[in-house]
Amino acid sequence: xxxVTQLGSHVSVSEGALVLLRCNYSSSVPPYLFWYVQYPNxxxxxxxxYTTGATLVKGINGFEAEFKKSxxxxxxxxxxxxxxxxxxxxxxxxPASGGSYIPTxxxxxxxxxxx
Amino acid sequence: KAGVTQTPRYLIKTRGQQVTLSCSPISGHRSVxxxxxxxxxxxxxxxxxxxxxxxxxxxxxxxxxxxxxSNSRSEMNVSTxxxxxxxxxxxxxxxxxxxxxxxxxxxxxxxTVL
Numbered sequence: 073x074x075x076v077t078q079l080g081s082h083v084s085v086s087e088g089a090l091v092l093l094r095c096n097y098s099s100s101v102p103p104y105l106f107w108y109v110q111y112p113n114x115x116x117x118x119x120x121x122y123t124t125g126a127t128l129v130k131g132i133n134g135f136e137a138e139f140k141k142s143x144x145x146x147x148x149x150x151x152x153x154x155x156x157x158x159x160x161x162x163x164x165x166x167p168a169s170g171g172s173y174i175p176t177x178x179x180x181x182x183x184x185x186x187x
Numbered sequence: 188k189a190g191v192t193q194t195p196r197y198l199i200k201t202r203g204q205q206v207t208l209s210c211s212p213i214s215g216h217r218s219v220x221x222x223x224x225x226x227x228x229x230x231x232x233x234x235x236x237x238x239x240x241x242x243x244x245x246x247x248x249x250x251x252x253x254x255x256x257s258n259s260r261s262e263m264n265v266s267t268x269x270x271x272x273x274x275x276x277x278x279x280x281x282x283x284x285x286x287x288x289x290x291x292x293x294x295x296x297x298x299t300v301l
Contacts, residue, residue, distance in 0.1 A: 106290075113297075114294050116277070116279075118291075121287065174232060175288065177230045
């Protein structure tokens, strides 16, 4: 069984400020972890993913996330927010084995960027 | 490589009608999943099809059904529409051989039920 908790349905930052979106997961088997972004009136697109190996993962648009097994966390960060980062962000977990590719998604966090 | 294509993008129906949505996955992707997205419930898994067989199913009533064709294209159908079925319906495909479970989403079909 898997679950994902995203802390905060809305996060507001000023342009140029640090972005931190929190994600905690639970999984009975080693997980694959993902962050997806959804811009208005569009589908989701992959920002970054953790499968195996290096626990600090870099993605597109300057985002990165660190897999911390001891804390069961996969928080998303970006050093400096841009107006174009305003979107909905989803954390997801899927099992690394077992044949099922169906991820469990968090409820999403809406990132608001102020000028 | 073409992405996931969903049609139609927007549609309006009235209560009691039925609707069929279509999804063409990325070439070579054999697994297609469907999700319902609403402001109140977030992203909810409907079902997954692989090689023309439903492999996983979410917790939705029988009014929601789907199928997959031999070319991996998929359709979902909702019968006897209710106001609560108004949502963005997203289709996603995944490379099941040699992949890591990354989903590739279409832009969605936005259904409004009046």
